[in-house]
Amino acid sequence: MTECDEVRTMLLSGRALDAGSASHLAACPRCSAEQAAVRALAAYAVPAPPSPAGVLAAAAPLLALRARRAGWRALGRAVAAALVPLPLVLLVDVYLVRAAYGMLQALLPRVLSFYVVFNYAATLTLLLAVTYAMVPIVAERQLRLRREESRA
Numbered sequence: 001m002t003e004c005d006e007v008r009t010m011l012l013s014g015r016a017l018d019a020g021s022a023s024h025l026a027a028c029p030r031c032s033a034e035q036a037a038v039r040a041l042a043a044y045a046v047p048a049p050p051s052p053a054g055v056l057a058a059a060a061p062l063l064a065l066r067a068r069r070a071g072w073r074a075l076g077r078a079v080a081a082a083l084v085p086l087p088l089v090l091l092v093d094v095y096l097v098r099a100a101y102g103m104l105q106a107l108l109p110r111v112l113s114f115y116v117v118f119n120y121a122a123t124l125t126l127l128l129a130v131t132y133a134m135v136p137i138v139a140e141r142q143l144r145l146r147r148e149e150s151r152a
């Protein structure tokens with residue numbers, strides 16, 4: 001280690017300079033030029049890291065926004081997955097209702113078979129509507145349960 005390095009190390013550590021180092025500091029142009037910067041560096045106090053509670057409080061809005069976005073995405077996926085089989089379900093239902101209407105016409109008067117088939121179709125529509133209305137509710141509940149499990 002050169003004498004310049006020793007002087008800078010002493011300045012940086014905040015120790016008092018001995019006579020030889022003080023005379024080197026006065027004579028060496030490089031050391032005297034860097035003296036102020038090294039003393040300022042030695043005086044620099046490293047700030048204390050923020051408390052974990054402060055970090056959590058600062059990140060809470062971002063975390064909440066992210067959780068809300070993830071919730072909307074999961075809800076969209078659940079609704080999309082529920083809507084995929086809907087055309088097939090409707091097609092089968094229409095086929096069944098028409099077949100039932102055809103069979104009932106052979107047995108019952110036309111108006112009565114229409115009444116039965118219409119009531120069946122209305123009930124089916126109501127059941128489908130209730131089922132599809134439940135999809136977002138169930139998906140939201142699943143998300144909330146998953147969130148609570150991940151927190152615990």
Ligand SMILES: [Zn+2]
Pocket residue numbers: 003004005007024028029030031032
């Ligand atoms: Zn020097």
